Amino acid sequence: MERFDTIVIGGGPAGLMAAGRAAELGERVLLVEKNDSLGEKLLLAGKRRCNLTNAEPDMEKFLSRYGKNGRFLHGAFSRFGPTETLAFFNQNGVPTKTERGNRIFPALPPEKSAQGAQRVLDCLLVYCKKGNVRILRRSEVKALKVKNKRIERIVTNIEELSADRCIVATGGKSYPKTGSTGDGYRFAAQAGHTIVEPTPAIVPVKTHETWVKLARNFNLRNVRLTATVNGQKIDERFGEMEFTNFGVSGPIVMDLSSFVSDWMKQGTVGLVLDLKPAMDLPTLLARIDRDFEKYRDREFGRALVDLLPSALIPLALELSDVPGDKPVSYVSPEERQDLARLLKNIPLTVNGLWSFDHAIVTKGGVCLKEVDPVTLRSKLCENLWFAGEILDLNGPTGGFNLQMCWSTGYAAGQGARVESVVN
Ligand SMILES: Cc1cc2nc3c(=O)[nH]c(=O)nc-3n(C[C@H](O)[C@H](O)[C@H](O)COP(=O)(O)OP(=O)(O)OC[C@H]3O[C@@H](n4cnc5c(N)ncnc54)[C@H](O)[C@@H]3O)c2cc1C
Structure with missing residues (x-):
């Protein structure tokens, strides 16, 4: 040769x-x-x-x-x-x-x-x-x-x-x-x-929570995702993400995913999703009060139409303790506060990464x-x-x-x- x-x-x-x-x-x-x-x-x-x-x-x-x-x-x-x-x-x-x-x-x-x-x-x-x-x-x-x-x-x-x-x-x-x-x-x-x-890195993340599939493939824009290890904040991203059948994906998730394997060696890795990062808690609560006043004749689920995209309402109902058919005028101030807190702090627990088959690098x-x-x-x-x-x-x-x-x-x-x- x-x-x-x-x-x-x-x-x-x-x-x-x-x-x-x-x-x-x-x-x-x-x-x-x-x-x-x-x-x-x-x-x-x-x-x-x-x-x-x-x-x-x-x-x-x-x-x-x-x-x-x-x-x-x-x-x-x-x-x-x-x-x-x-x-x-x-x-x-x-x-x-x-x-x-x-x-x-x-x-x-x-x-x-x-x-x-x-x-x-x-x-x-x-x-x-x-x-x-x-x-x-x-x-x-x-x-x-x-x-x-x-x-x-x-x-x-x-x-x-x-x-x-x-x-x-x-x-x-x-x-x-x-x-x-x-x-x-x-x-x-x-x-x-x-x-x-x-x-695997730059890869979708798997979570324990199975409710994620309720809103799978819906593109969330302008959200904040905070990563925690043993409850302590370790990183955060702002931008776009989506739910999948088994967890979360999209640009900000893929970006954080590169660190997940290291974090998992340190303890329990959590992700906290803030759907409304542009509003602090009191502002969001005031907004909820306004919407509930506007839709005071509706039940809880149907009163969320201005606040959330329709694809996210089933998920909010699943995570909230308030039944979807409860008349909105009966939703108590505490329940409204819980809703505001939930929309700014949706908790997820990471249980792994998708395989090399799906990893960009x-x-x-x-x-x-x-x-x-x-x-x-x-x-x-x-x-x-x-x-x-x-x-x-x-x-x-x-x-x-x-x-x-x-x-x-x-x-x-x-x-x-x-x-x-x-x-
Ligand atoms: C879907 C996707 C999209 C991406 N988009 C971007 C992007 O837009 N921008 C960006 O910066 N990065 C992107 N990346 C990452 C980027 O493509 C990789 O980082 C890059 O291709 C790595 O280059 P490499 O030459 O090191 O290895 P590779 O591209 O993996 O090439 C290695 C080569 O070696 C050959 N090989 C392996 N084993 C043997 C062997 N035993 N004998 C002979 N040949 C062998 C393979 O067949 C292959 O051709 C993307 C990756 C994926 C999967």
């Missing part, structure tokens, strides 16, 4: 960027992908529109979105951060635009917006092609043979490959149907690496202490590099996860090349 300087395992955004960069610098690169096609998960990104990065201008704030592990990304971002990412795509045929929440997407007319992810993938494929990256599809890496702290051979379902350097960019465990089945954790472990337990992965943050080279195995979601790095929605892939992919590709020049 033809001899290659670098083998990249995994043809997702991180692997394609790493392969393209190493080849651009002169490496002979082979990219090995187990699927028929490359970038299957990338093609789903941002509902196929691809939120490829974020326009947050303050780099410290940007890095803080990855939690405490964000510090690791300083080196890779200073080489190829959001600015360089935008320049890369813009100069290679993908103009971009910034939307709500600083989210950056390919700029396309509305009828073509779902082609955004394909444009991004095409751009990366052209980048790899320019550098003559050889691509081996339908080739699944099964194991790495490691000897004397070096990768000697890469065993695939078809053959054994060897190269001077190897970049592992096999992604995490989320959305396994796209090919990200966590294989790379096994390879990293074969090279001596520690794997921080992978858990994986939290956990290759332990960052064992990887050089500038070159992404393994500190334990001298001809091994990592890039992308396989690392113990994850951010919220908003383009942060792909940005991490571009930055670490570029740095790993460059790191591998620099190593070959030095030796």
Whole structure:
């Protein structure tokens, strides 16, 4: 078989960027992908529109979105951060635009917006092609043979490959149907690496309460969700969410979900939903009094029509102690106060996360202490590099996860090349 300087395992955004960069610098690169096609998960990104990065201008704030592990990304971002990412795509045929929440997407007319992810993938494929990256599809890496702290051979379902350097960019465990089945954790472990337990992140949350299904799929806007551990507030979000058959989902829930597995190790995790965050308790109570005066001839359930969307009334009736058919003029001041308190404090108890099948990203992965943050080279195995979601790095929605892939992919590709020049 033809001899290659670098083998990249995994043809997702991180692997394609790493392969393209190493080849651009002169490496002979082979990219090995187990699927028929490359970038299957990338093609789903941002509902196929691809939120490829974020326009947050303050780099410290940007890095803080990855939690405490964000510090690791300083080196890779200073080489190829959001600015360089935008320049890369813009100069290679993908103009971009910034939307709500600083989210950056390919700029396309509305009828073509779902082609955004394909444009991004095409751009990366052209980048790899320019550098003559050889691509081996339908080739699944099964194991790495490691000897004397070096990768000697890469065993695939078809053959054994060897190269001077190897970049592992096999992604995490989320959305396994796209090919990200966590294989790379096994390879990293074969090279001596520690794997921080992978858990689903950016994923719907399961709750003990079964009444959630009474309002399932109804989109709640402008609500506040407070997370608690053992009754103590630990975090909160304001925005949109929804109930599901088994719990809660939607943007603010998905955002909090990344921390839930850690919080569950500390104790009982609760969520407190405030349906009326714009009103304090007395204001809400006055509003209830006004509505009940207006509908004084109705029963309780039908007097809530101005206060709540109709989809939420069955849920309010289920949680309130007041029967829905009680005449509103008989609803006591205490019962009105209880209603106001309830609408601002609907309690939920978390009992887990949905599985990796539904998770946008994986939290956990290759332990960052064992990887050089500038070159992404393994500190334990001298001809091994990592890039992308396989690392113990994850951010919220908003383009942060792909940005991490571009930055670490570029740095790993460059790191591998620099190593070959030095030796
Ligand atoms: C539905 C959805 C929407 C998303 N939208 C966004 C978004 O808009 N913005 C954003 O920033 N992030 C988004 N993400 C997250 C983002 O897509 C991932 O973070 C990113 O794809 C990770 O890239 P990666 O290259 O590290 O891994 P992956 O994209 O998982 O690619 C890994 C590749 O390695 C291959 N591979 C795995 N094992 C082997 C093996 N043994 N041998 C050979 N090949 C192997 C896989 O087949 C795959 O092609 C989204 C994720 C999902 C699921």
